[in-house]
Each structure stands twice: as structure tokens, then as C-alpha cells.
Amino acid sequence: MISHDRAQQLISARMDAPLISGEHHELHGHLATCESCRAFVTSADDLARGLQVLPRLAPSPAVSRAVMAAVRTESSGWDWLRQGLQALSSPGMAVASGLALVVALAGAMIVALTVPGGGDGTGADPEGSIAAVTDAPLPTAIPTEIPAPEPTASRVAERTISAPPTQTPKETPPRPTATRVPAAAIAAPTAVQVENAPIEPATVAQPLIEAAAEQPALALAPDDGAAAPPADLAQAVDEPAPSDEVAAAPELAPEAAVAAEPAPAETAPESNDNGRRGDGSRKNNNDGQVAPADAAVAPVATEPLPVPDEAIAALENAGASPNDLTLPPAPVLPMPPSQAFLPITPTPVTDGTPTPETVTQAEAPQLADEWSGELAVTALMPEAPDATIVESEEITAREKRDKSSKEGKSNENQQSATNDGAMGWSMSAIELPQDAVSFQTTDDAAATVTPADTSAVATTDTAATDTTTATDTTIDDASAVDPAPQYDPVTGYQIDATTGLLIDPVNGYLLDLVNGLVYHPGTGYQVHPFTGLLIDPVTGAQLDPVTLAIVIPAGFGSDQPAYLPGDDAMRGLIEASVDETYDNATYKVIPPTDGPVQPVGEIVVPTTSGDALEIID
Amino acid sequence: MTSDDPDLVGRAREGDQVAFARLFEQYHAPILNYLHRMVGDRAMAEDLTQDTFIKAYNALPSTRPDLAFKPWLYRIATNTAISQLRRRKIVQWIPFLPGHDHASDQSVERSVSRKQDIEQTLSRLPQHYAAALLLRHYQGLSLAETADALGVTENAAKLRLFRARKAFAEVYGTAEPLGVPGEWEAKG
Structure with a gap:
């Protein structure tokens, strides 16, 4: 006989893969005698089936637009720079760079050995040195050994911007360029032609390796070639460089060269650039097809690649990286003065229920009497309206509420009172005993919410259970003084004399059958139809009917509307954090900042154990 | 795929x-x-x-x-x-929206479907459990894909799924059905 745990493991495993025969028999044998494991089977099957049929949302057009816009932005912004850096760090490029470094060092040694005065540090005539170098034999095999070109186009663009074009030491021949190759070594008729003419695509697309092999002198740039980074050398080998403007003006700034470049997009090579254009943007597979047919014919210029306009723009706009897609949080809107509200703690709305005017200061505050001590929680403290305190707008609102109350518009009154801030009640912080810090869990609260218990906590179940006893100083006592209780002929329920609502004989709640609402008699708060908790009309928080502690509703984590700062329908905020194991959550109740509120404190609740909260501070 | x-x-x-x-x-x-x-x-x-x-x-x-x-x-x-x-930072409170009459939907109030129970139970589970269950059953990923998506081995994914199902069963079996206040109180 297998254990329950083993059986449940098998039950779970069978949902992911078929059990082997032995396991199957073991499980069936166990299930035949174990009711709890059969219940687990039912639960697991319910879970699997239930999840499969959960409703699904349609794709969001807004998300589609946002994502594709972000993708486009990513491509046209800094992406090319990042990809260029990635290309630089690729293994192939590292090999190429190393080989280029070897070539450069070998060339430097040759220069030192063959050129009179070269390398002696005397500052010999550089022109003479260059001429000597260009005449010297060079290791022509080197360029052809360079590995397959890595994506370099974007890197070229990057280098073009950051370094002057005079650093390209190779591609000597046909054109005198920024390399300052002596005129005798140039002898390139194309240089003059290109100077004032647009670039021919075929010229741009020439395979550079071939050109380098034909003109090995490119690897030796005596003046600055040795100082050039090896990566640049390697890169230059496989990069086409349509530079006409630089040939005419070697000292031209990179930006100027770019501005004068006629058609950079067409000059991008179709080499193995790993899908990126020279500007780093992501390309489609259909574009940029430039055939290198005439590559062997036309010599290659030595200028760096032109920099695309968008790349220039991206650099000019540096500091506004498109990668930063995170929007700052929306500021909390200030609450209009007219919507200022009372503390987050329960603030009864009495419309539609017994009004504060019917209860004296000494009659109502049983909760306050019970709770005393140190706790940063304010509790219900009804008090008579003070004409010296109540603002004129509150008076107006109360008149409005009373008028509506007479018309029986209890629900509207509640909302109106909430919106107008005319509570007719005021809240004051009281000292709560430390032992009151720990409130009941929901289950405990549910277990204690019985008619008998509610009568001990300022609620009036007496109307339902004993309407003749008028000893409790509760709100419903107002109805108790009615000598002749009225009963609804349809339901048989007693009618509350003050509100005209029916009194639920089970729990004493006030039933508004017209609007389908239920009210808690002690506080006047609406009872949430799903959770059975009381709804604080000011904060929107749900309260335990017995302790009036704020309770995380059972629907925690479910689909709730977003918090709207300043919205009267939802007030307050709970900041939630979960520990590393996700087993416990900490909720910090943050009251709105735009009213005279009292902090509630930090709340800790085990995620899986229930809904009620424990106020620890 | x-x-x-x-x-x-x-x-x-x-x-x-x-x-x-x-x-x-x-x-x-x-x-x-x-x-x-x-x-x-x-x-x-x-x-x-x-x-x-x-x-x-x-x-x-x-x-x-x-x-x-x-x-x-x-x-x-x-x-x-x-x-x-x-x-x-979210609001966990069910709002009291003006004009929105929660109690008018009697069918929702009085009969809680299994679907709602499952959703609610799932919302009570730790996130790593919920993720495993959703990937496996809601999204229909295979065990291997689920493991890959969770960044764990298949055995670890199997164990997590087992624990998640067990946690689900515990909460599901003891979950307070959402009902009218009277029902809620009567449970005490």
C-alpha cells in the first residue's frame, strides 16, 4: 500500500505523462480505499479542465501598436551601435584583428629595416618614409588569410564618426586619400573622376580582400597605420569605402564627409553583415542586394563608409536613448478640496440607515470603548455634528442627504454623501490595546459573525431576534422605540422604522430590495455582495463586520480595476510585496495623501492562509 | 511551436x-x-x-x-x-462604483461557478505555483516546455506542478464560496 503522498504524486504525474503499469495499479489500489486521494483526483482534474476553459482575452491592438513602434524605434536608434559593438567582440573579428596586428607589426619592422632613418626616432622626413614603405615588398598573403568577414558595417559607421578617416592605411592604390599615399604610388585615374562625380555602386561593392592582395601596401601606413587599432585594420579589409569627398579633402571632418555622401544606402555592401545595415538598422531580406560584379575592376576607395543620417541623428540626440521605454509613473493627482475626506478608518455613512442625529455621543461608540491603547488605527467614533466645525458645504450636503433620505434614495444618498464629504460623522483616533493588534482571520471572523456576536459589537440584531428589548444602545433602538413594528406583507420581515428597509431576520442586516443592496445596521455601510465585508464608503476598503479591520478581499489578485488617484470610488492604496519564497506577503496600506488621513500601519498576511489582516504596528 | x-x-x-x-x-x-x-x-x-x-x-x-x-x-x-x-502597487479593494449595482446580478451573487472558484483559488496560490499551473494547463505547454519556461529541469517542474496541484486542492477544497452575506455568515 502506498502512502497518500506517493499516491498524490502519482496522481499529479499522470497528468503530465502516462504512468507505468506498476504505478497505475498501485494508484488504483490506493484510490479504492482512500477518499482524500480521490478528492485530490477530482480537484486536480477540475483544475486541469477548468484552466483549459477559462475565458481568454483577444489580442490588444494597443499592445500591437506599441510593440511594433518600439521595435522600429529600437532598430533605428541605438541598435546599430550595439550591434557594432557585438560585432567587435565576435570571435571571427578577434581573429581578424589579431592577424591584422601581425601584419601591422611586420610592416613596421620592414619599415624600420629598409627605410634609412626609419624608426630611429629622429623624426625623419615622413614623406620619404611613406614613399619607401609603399615601395617595399609586403606580405601579400596576409589579407587573403583573413577569415570570413564578420558583420562590420555598423562598426564602420561607428568608427567613422569617432575617428578621422585618415586612419585607413590599406587600400592604397588607385586613389590618393586620407592615407596620404604619395602621388607616385597612387596613379589612379579614378581619383580625379570620382572627386566630383557620384559613386558608382559597382565601385563600392568591390571585394576588399582582392584589392588588398593586389595592393599590399595598404597594410603599411607608416605615419599612423601602426597606431591604428588592429580591429580597424581588420575591419578595413572587408569594408568597402566609397569615399570621394575624402579623396578631395583628406582633412574633412567625418560629419562633413557624411553630409556630402550622395547615397549611403546604396553603397552598403551585401556582405555577410549578419542582417544589419551599415547604420545598424535591422533589414529585411529583400533589400540591399548590390551585386559585386565589377568588384575586381574598380579599385576601392579608402574612406570609411558613410554614416547614415539616422545614425547621425541618433548620436546628435544622445541622451535620449530609445531603449528607455519605461515611462515614469503617473503623478498622483491632487484631490479637489471639495472631495477631501475623513481618515481611512471606517467612516459611517448614515444615509438610508439610522442617521447620526438619532444617536448621541454616549449611545453609539461601543467600539471606541472597547478599543483603547496604542495603535495607529483609528476606529469608529461617532459623534454629534458640531456646528462650529462642520463646514458649510457639509451642511449643504447633509440637507441634501436628509432630503434624499426622505425620498427613500438610500443608495444615492450614500454616494452623494461620499462625494460631497458630508458624512455627518467624524473620526478621531483612539488608543487601542496592543492585544487588539492581531485581528481575526477571515475564517475566524466568519466563525464569530453570528447574530449573537454582532449584537455585542454595536450591531443591532435585536430587531430581528428580540424586538421588544430596547436595552441596547444601538442604532436600531430607534426602531425599537416604535410601539408598533411594521412588517413587510410579502416577506414577513420587519421594516426598519428609520430607514424603511427590511431587517434580515437572520443577521439583522438591512435589505434594500428595490436596489438590491444590503446594509450593515451598526455602521450603515453597504455590505459587499461577494465578500460579505463592509464597504467603507470613503476609502472603498472592505472591513471585517466584527472588528472593522481592513480585509484583503477574497478576490486578491483577481481582475480589479486599476487604482485611480482621486477617484472617490476607490480610495487608498495597498502596496504589496512578496518575500523571496512567495509564501508571505506584506501589505502596506497607504491612505490617500490629499486628505486628513491617519496611517493604518503595515500589514502582514500569509499569502495562502486567508484574507484577514494582522496589523502589526 | x-x-x-x-x-x-x-x-x-x-x-x-x-x-x-x-x-x-x-x-x-x-x-x-x-x-x-x-x-x-x-x-x-x-x-x-x-x-x-x-x-x-x-x-x-x-x-x-x-x-x-x-x-x-x-x-x-x-x-x-x-x-x-x-x-x-495595486488596490485590492473592490470599488464601490457609483451606478454599478453589484447586488443586482443575482445569478452571480447566488451561484458561484466552478470557473470562478478556480480563478479565485488560483489567485491565492503563490505565483510560482500559479505560473506552473497556467503554463501547463492554461497555455498547454508540454512538461518540457513548462520546465524550460520556468527555467528548471523537468523533474523540478514535475515536483513544482505536484506541489502546485496539492496547494490548489487544499485551497480549492476549503475555499469559502463567494455568496451572499447571509451565506457567508452562516458558515460561522
Whole structure:
């Protein structure tokens, strides 16, 4: 006989893969005698089936637009720079760079050995040195050994911007360029032609390796070639460089060269650039097809690649990286003065229920009497309206509420009172005993919410259970003084004399059958139809009917509307954090900042154990 | 993963926006729904979906050619959701919206469907359990894909699924059905 745990493991495993025969028999044998494991089977099957049929949302057009816009932005912004850096760090490029470094060092040694005065540090005539170098034999095999070109186009663009074009030491021949190759070594008729003419695509697309092999002198740039980074050398080998403007003006700034470049997009090579254009943007597979047919014919210029306009723009706009897609949080809107509200703690709305005017200061505050001590929680403290305190707008609102109350518009009154801030009640912080810090869990609260218990906590179940006893100083006592209780002929329920609502004989709640609402008699708060908790009309928080502690509703984590700062329908905020194991959550109740509120404190609740909260501070 | 995935992923890795758009169309709704179940809020799920795909787009060029795109995408979504859940600020209170009459929907009030129970029970589970269950049963990922999406081995995924199902059964079996206040009180 297998254990329950083993059986449940098998039950779970069978949902992911078929059990082997032995396991199957073991499980069936166990299930035949174990009711709890059969219940687990039912639960697991319910879970699997239930999840499969959960409703699904349609794709969001807004998300589609946002994502594709972000993708486009990513491509046209800094992406090319990042990809260029990635290309630089690729293994192939590292090999190429190393080989280029070897070539450069070998060339430097040759220069030192063959050129009179070269390398002696005397500052010999550089022109003479260059001429000597260009005449010297060079290791022509080197360029052809360079590995397959890595994506370099974007890197070229990057280098073009950051370094002057005079650093390209190779591609000597046909054109005198920024390399300052002596005129005798140039002898390139194309240089003059290109100077004032647009670039021919075929010229741009020439395979550079071939050109380098034909003109090995490119690897030796005596003046600055040795100082050039090896990566640049390697890169230059496989990069086409349509530079006409630089040939005419070697000292031209990179930006100027770019501005004068006629058609950079067409000059991008179709080499193995790993899908990126020279500007780093992501390309489609259909574009940029430039055939290198005439590559062997036309010599290659030595200028760096032109920099695309968008790349220039991206650099000019540096500091506004498109990668930063995170929007700052929306500021909390200030609450209009007219919507200022009372503390987050329960603030009864009495419309539609017994009004504060019917209860004296000494009659109502049983909760306050019970709770005393140190706790940063304010509790219900009804008090008579003070004409010296109540603002004129509150008076107006109360008149409005009373008028509506007479018309029986209890629900509207509640909302109106909430919106107008005319509570007719005021809240004051009281000292709560430390032992009151720990409130009941929901289950405990549910277990204690019985008619008998509610009568001990300022609620009036007496109307339902004993309407003749008028000893409790509760709100419903107002109805108790009615000598002749009225009963609804349809339901048989007693009618509350003050509100005209029916009194639920089970729990004493006030039933508004017209609007389908239920009210808690002690506080006047609406009872949430799903959770059975009381709804604080000011904060929107749900309260335990017995302790009036704020309770995380059972629907925690479910689909709730977003918090709207300043919205009267939802007030307050709970900041939630979960520990590393996700087993416990900490909720910090943050009251709105735009009213005279009292902090509630930090709340800790085990995620899986229930809904009620424990106020620890 | 469909048969088009390898080609699409390869092209998207090389920067083909059209290919990435195809992948986005293919996985947009599943990821959105998965995140919606994870965080329980549609607006937040949409934001996280956007973040997920942008992260995927940025990370694609550096991935291996044999990338299993689907579980990889779900892993990004899972991590994004859990990160968000760790620091999010949400209102847990059911609002009292003017003009919205909760109690008028008697059918909802009086009869709680199994679907709602499952949703509610799922919302009470730790996120890593919920993620495993959603990936396996709601999104229909295989055990291997689920493991990949969770970033764990298959055995670890199997164990997590077992624990998640057990936790679900415990909460599901003892969950307070959502009913009218009278029913709620009567349980005491």
C-alpha cells in the first residue's frame, strides 16, 4: 500500500505523462480505499479542465501598436551601435584583428629595416618614409588569410564618426586619400573622376580582400597605420569605402564627409553583415542586394563608409536613448478640496440607515470603548455634528442627504454623501490595546459573525431576534422605540422604522430590495455582495463586520480595476510585496495623501492562509 | 511551436522585422492571456506583454540558433510578471462604483461557478505555483516546455506542478464560496 503522498504524486504525474503499469495499479489500489486521494483526483482534474476553459482575452491592438513602434524605434536608434559593438567582440573579428596586428607589426619592422632613418626616432622626413614603405615588398598573403568577414558595417559607421578617416592605411592604390599615399604610388585615374562625380555602386561593392592582395601596401601606413587599432585594420579589409569627398579633402571632418555622401544606402555592401545595415538598422531580406560584379575592376576607395543620417541623428540626440521605454509613473493627482475626506478608518455613512442625529455621543461608540491603547488605527467614533466645525458645504450636503433620505434614495444618498464629504460623522483616533493588534482571520471572523456576536459589537440584531428589548444602545433602538413594528406583507420581515428597509431576520442586516443592496445596521455601510465585508464608503476598503479591520478581499489578485488617484470610488492604496519564497506577503496600506488621513500601519498576511489582516504596528 | 517557428525565429534573430511581427502575432494573445492570469489585471497584463516582446526582440540577436522560442518567450513573460508582482502597487479593494449595482446580478451573487472558484483559488496560490499551473494547463505547454519556461529541469517542474496541484486542492477544497452575506455568515 502506498502512502497518500506517493499516491498524490502519482496522481499529479499522470497528468503530465502516462504512468507505468506498476504505478497505475498501485494508484488504483490506493484510490479504492482512500477518499482524500480521490478528492485530490477530482480537484486536480477540475483544475486541469477548468484552466483549459477559462475565458481568454483577444489580442490588444494597443499592445500591437506599441510593440511594433518600439521595435522600429529600437532598430533605428541605438541598435546599430550595439550591434557594432557585438560585432567587435565576435570571435571571427578577434581573429581578424589579431592577424591584422601581425601584419601591422611586420610592416613596421620592414619599415624600420629598409627605410634609412626609419624608426630611429629622429623624426625623419615622413614623406620619404611613406614613399619607401609603399615601395617595399609586403606580405601579400596576409589579407587573403583573413577569415570570413564578420558583420562590420555598423562598426564602420561607428568608427567613422569617432575617428578621422585618415586612419585607413590599406587600400592604397588607385586613389590618393586620407592615407596620404604619395602621388607616385597612387596613379589612379579614378581619383580625379570620382572627386566630383557620384559613386558608382559597382565601385563600392568591390571585394576588399582582392584589392588588398593586389595592393599590399595598404597594410603599411607608416605615419599612423601602426597606431591604428588592429580591429580597424581588420575591419578595413572587408569594408568597402566609397569615399570621394575624402579623396578631395583628406582633412574633412567625418560629419562633413557624411553630409556630402550622395547615397549611403546604396553603397552598403551585401556582405555577410549578419542582417544589419551599415547604420545598424535591422533589414529585411529583400533589400540591399548590390551585386559585386565589377568588384575586381574598380579599385576601392579608402574612406570609411558613410554614416547614415539616422545614425547621425541618433548620436546628435544622445541622451535620449530609445531603449528607455519605461515611462515614469503617473503623478498622483491632487484631490479637489471639495472631495477631501475623513481618515481611512471606517467612516459611517448614515444615509438610508439610522442617521447620526438619532444617536448621541454616549449611545453609539461601543467600539471606541472597547478599543483603547496604542495603535495607529483609528476606529469608529461617532459623534454629534458640531456646528462650529462642520463646514458649510457639509451642511449643504447633509440637507441634501436628509432630503434624499426622505425620498427613500438610500443608495444615492450614500454616494452623494461620499462625494460631497458630508458624512455627518467624524473620526478621531483612539488608543487601542496592543492585544487588539492581531485581528481575526477571515475564517475566524466568519466563525464569530453570528447574530449573537454582532449584537455585542454595536450591531443591532435585536430587531430581528428580540424586538421588544430596547436595552441596547444601538442604532436600531430607534426602531425599537416604535410601539408598533411594521412588517413587510410579502416577506414577513420587519421594516426598519428609520430607514424603511427590511431587517434580515437572520443577521439583522438591512435589505434594500428595490436596489438590491444590503446594509450593515451598526455602521450603515453597504455590505459587499461577494465578500460579505463592509464597504467603507470613503476609502472603498472592505472591513471585517466584527472588528472593522481592513480585509484583503477574497478576490486578491483577481481582475480589479486599476487604482485611480482621486477617484472617490476607490480610495487608498495597498502596496504589496512578496518575500523571496512567495509564501508571505506584506501589505502596506497607504491612505490617500490629499486628505486628513491617519496611517493604518503595515500589514502582514500569509499569502495562502486567508484574507484577514494582522496589523502589526 | 509551429513549423514556421525556426525559420521565423532565425530571421527575427537576424533583424527581420517582418519575421518578428509574425512571431508577435502568433504569441501575442497567448502571452497576454497568460500574463492576465498571472497578475489578474488586464491593463497590467497588456503592459507586461509589451515589455515581454520588447525584451524578446532585444535579446533575440544574442540567443543561440537552437533556441526554443516558445518556452523562452514564456520564461521572459514569467520573470517579467513576477518582477512586477514583487513591486507593484495595486488596490485590492473592490470599488464601490457609483451606478454599478453589484447586488443586482443575482445569478452571480447566488451561484458561484466552478470557473470562478478556480480563478479565485488560483489567485491565492503563490505565483510560482500559479505560473506552473497556467503554463501547463492554461497555455498547454508540454512538461518540457513548462520546465524550460520556468527555467528548471523537468523533474523540478514535475515536483513544482505536484506541489502546485496539492496547494490548489487544499485551497480549492476549503475555499469559502463567494455568496451572499447571509451565506457567508452562516458558515460561522
